[in-house]
Amino acid sequence: MAQYTQQFLNSLLSQGGPAALPYAEGMKWHIRQHLLHLTEAYPSLQPKTAVFTHNDGRTINLLQADGTVPMLFQGVTYNIPVIIWLMESYPHHAPLVFVNPTRDMVIKRPHPFVSPNGIVSIPYIHSWVFPASNLVELARNLSHFFARDPPLYSQRKPSNPNPNLSTGYGSVNSSVGSTAVRPAIPPGVYSSTPLPTPTPPPPYGSGRIMEDPAEVFKKNAIHELVESLNGDIREMRKKREGEMEGMFGARAVLRKHDEELRIGLKEMQDEMEALEQQLQMVLMNTDILEGWLRENEGKLGSNDLNSVDADDAFELCDALSKQTLDCTASDLALEDTIYALDKAVQEGAVPFDQYIRNVRLLSREQFFHRATASKVKAVQMQAQVASMASRAQPQYAFS
Known part of the structure; x- marks a missing residue:
């Protein structure tokens, strides 16, 4: 059963596109863990999906835990049917809990923790803080507060079932995704008294059965050991969840650093290519100058540099x-x-007006000469690049 529940949650929470559930991607792993721990501690509460309708008419597909919570009242365990809705902001905000009475039950009015429309309001919900709060502790608190004051009564005649629970938060379709049979509450006809506690007849008349002190000590020791182990498990679970949150944060930081390194590497590669092109240009110009020097060394004849005409x-x-x-x-x-x-x-x-007129004319002529030189330089640069490519082509052909 646990494996089926795990596969069911994995399939639901991994869906994308329009069929994806409206929960934050970074919180889906926590939602899965909360529901798995809840079904392990309370097998009567099973995860399902159903349609929730908000007060403004919006409908949305949400996860819910549907089933019963055990309640110990006057020594007898009763099963209280509940629905735990995981809203869109879960687990940062508390879930929405409803008491879901069957057709032969009625909600007690007034009740300190359950409203007439079935909404449960206990201190644990009001003090919900993520990641310390979880569904297992919520179910334990529901069982505890229900045991103090049972929220349901049996009624004399069955009434027509009402599939829609009208609440202050919207309307809930309780039939969607629910196929499990509700655990029955012990029968009884009461109009204003809580669910009765059946009193079994004493097996040996009115005598009292004395338990073996060794057995009592053994049971108490086992109970204390189980409670201690449960406390240790809860502490370990909280610690691991905190570590997991830290790992997720570290992974996000590492991804950001990886992206920055990739961008920096790309910029360095582009700069290296530009420097290689400049180096090739410098080497080519060096070859040209060295060739020119070799050709003109013999023309000097004498060491008198003043005798050399620059134009020649x-x-x-x-x-x-x-x-x-x-x-x-x-x-x-x-x-x-x-x-x-x-x-x-x-x-x-020179008069100032004549100076302004001459400078204007000279500047205009100078601008045209500079623009022409810039265009000629661009054409020469293209020719040099083409020459470098033609020189490098035979080398790549042999490699």
Whole structure:
């Protein structure tokens, strides 16, 4: 049965898309554990799915624990039918608990913990704090408070069942997903008294049976041992749940760091590729300069560098280079002219209006020379890249 319940919860909580249950993805593991622990401690409460209708008319498919909670009243155990709804914000908020009376039961009015429409309100629900609170402790508290004041009575005649429980939180369809038979409460006809305690007749007249003190001591010792073990198990469970929360948080941090490292690695790879391209450009320009030096070393003849004409030392290899040189020379000449005009207007040799007019004309001409040089440089860069690609192609062909 436990394996079937586990498979059932795994199937429900792993669904995606429109059929997915409306719980947070990070909380589904806790919801599964809470329901599994509840069914282990209280096999009469089984997880199911049903449609819950909110007050505004919205309907949503939710998980519920449907069944009975045992109640010890005057020495006899009774089964109180309940429905525990896990709302969308569970487990951060407490579940919604209803007493679900059968057709031969009626809710006690007034009751300190159960409203007339069946809503259960006990201190454990009001003080719900995640992750300390869970469904097992909730069921224990329900059993304890129901035993103090039973919420249900038997009625004389069966009444028509009401499938919809109208509550302050909405309406609940109690027939959806429920196929288990309710455990019967001992029969009796009472209109305003709690469920009766059957008094078995004494087996030996009116005499009293004395138990063996050794057996009593043994039972008490076993009871204390079981309580101690249950307390240790609860502490271990809380500790493990806290550790699991820490692991989930650490996993989220590690994922964030992994993403940051991937982005940094990508940026470093892009920068390395850009540096390799610049290195290839520098190496190519170095080869060109070294070749030029080898060709022109013999032209010097003597060691007198002043005898070398700069115009003869440099030869333009193509029209683009000549155009670049002309634009650069014009740009620098205009820059010198504007500088000379600045000096002249400061010394008062040139009127200010004439200075403004000449600077405007010279600046416009300088702008055109600079724009032309920029376009020529872009074309030369494309030609250099194409030349590098043509040189590298035979090497890759042999590799």
